[in-house]
Amino acid sequence: MTILVLAEHQDTLLDEATAKVVSAAxxxxxxxxxxxxxxxCRAAAEAAARLTGVAKVLLADEPSLSNRLAEPVAALVVSRAGSYGAVLAPSTTNGKNIMPRVAALLDVMQVSDVIAIDGPDLFQRPIYAGNVIQTVRSVDAKTVLTIRASAFPAAPVAAAAAPIEAVAMPDNPGVSTFIGSALSRSERPELAGARIVVSGGRALASAENFDTVLAPLADTLGAAIGASRAAVDAGYVSNDLQVGQTGKIIAPDLYIACGISGAIQHLAGMKDSRVIVAINKDPDAPIFQVADYGLVADLFEAVPELHTAVAAKAGA
Known part of the structure; x- marks a missing residue:
């Protein structure tokens, strides 16, 4: 079976999620x-060609694909899908937008958010906010998957690059038009790919406390800032920082949860983190059930003390 992976990239930069989907494939x-x-996007194609396991890169470099609207990209994928037994993409915003259209055009079922692959047609995926793992066998002629990138290691860089082949864009369906985008800018790491994440909950009580209590610790650690849905809904931070079932699903090396109780929707987004540290003054908070290290304390005292200790070690 030959497998097609739809790359996640920013034209000049290949997203690490692509390397993780290649590993899954x-x-x-x-x-x-x-x-x-x-x-x-040739730079992204050249980076993809250097991933271990990749036999060939197909490059569709067209102005009509500049913003990767779902309809033209789906049409392109379907036009190339005939010789492939499976089509995979990461469970990113783009992947979730494009792949259901691909599955519908191919008249097959999509298996979403795969976290384990037990064979060419056997997959595991979380349901009920990650509390149950469902095993799914696909019997369709073509398998369409979205992959939870945090569940797989990135494919390493190979010694030799795979060949790059230019492919033509089929007729653009022309049913959507890109108008514009408003992107948030930050000097901190992007939440989805950060190695360390410092998250705050409703207990922070204000946007100002996110800036004065959490931000110094995050900046000293070189970490991204995250938040629970309650903190986002309260307006303390923007929704692009939300971690959880309805936010971003992440698996950093270190996750520090400050004033987060640990609702199952939040745990679904971060419980695969390598090391989880929880700071909460409620000893019965559910977050302690998944934490590797737990501190029962007032975050307004504990977080500044932790920042002071980290800064002193960094300056030593």
């Missing part, structure tokens, strides 16, 4: 091809 067996679709 390798567990299905067969040859792996990567499709890079965009405008001015």
């Amino acid at each position: 390798g567990r299905m067996g067969g040859e792996i091809h990567v499709l890079v679709a965009g405008s001015g």
Whole structure:
């Protein structure tokens, strides 16, 4: 079986999620091809060609793909899908937008948010906010998957690059038009790919406390800032910082939860973190059930003390 992976990228930069999907695809067996679709995206294609396990990169470099609207990208994927037994993409915003359309056009079922691959047609995915793991066998002629990138290691860089083949864009369906985007800017790491995340909950009580209590610790650690849904709904931070079932699902090396009780929707977004540290003054908070290290304390005292200790060690 030959597998097609739809790359996640920013034209000049290949997203690490692509390397993780390539790693997942390798567990299905067969040859792996990567499709890079965009405008001015040859640099991303060259990075994809250097991933271990990739046999070929298909490069669709067209102005009509500059913003990777779902309809033209889905049309492109379907136009190339004939010779592939499986089509995979990461469970990112783009992947979740494009792949259901691909599955519908191919008239097959999509298996979403795969966290383990037990064979070419056998997959595991979380349901009920991650409290149950469902095993799914696909019997469709073509398998369409979205992959939870945090569940797989990134494919390493290979010694030799795979060949890059230019492919033509089919007719653009033309049913949507890009108007514009308003992106938040931050000098901190992007939440989804950060190695360390410092998150705050409703107990922070205000946006100012996020800035004065959490931000110094995050900046000293070189960490991203996250938040619970309660903190987002209260307006303390923007919704692009939300961690959880309805926010971003992450698996950093270190996750520090400050004043977060640990509702199951939040745990679904961070419980795969390598090390979890919880700071909460309620000893019965559910977050302590998944924490590797727990501190029962007032975050307004504990977090500044932790920041002072980290800063002193960093300056030593």
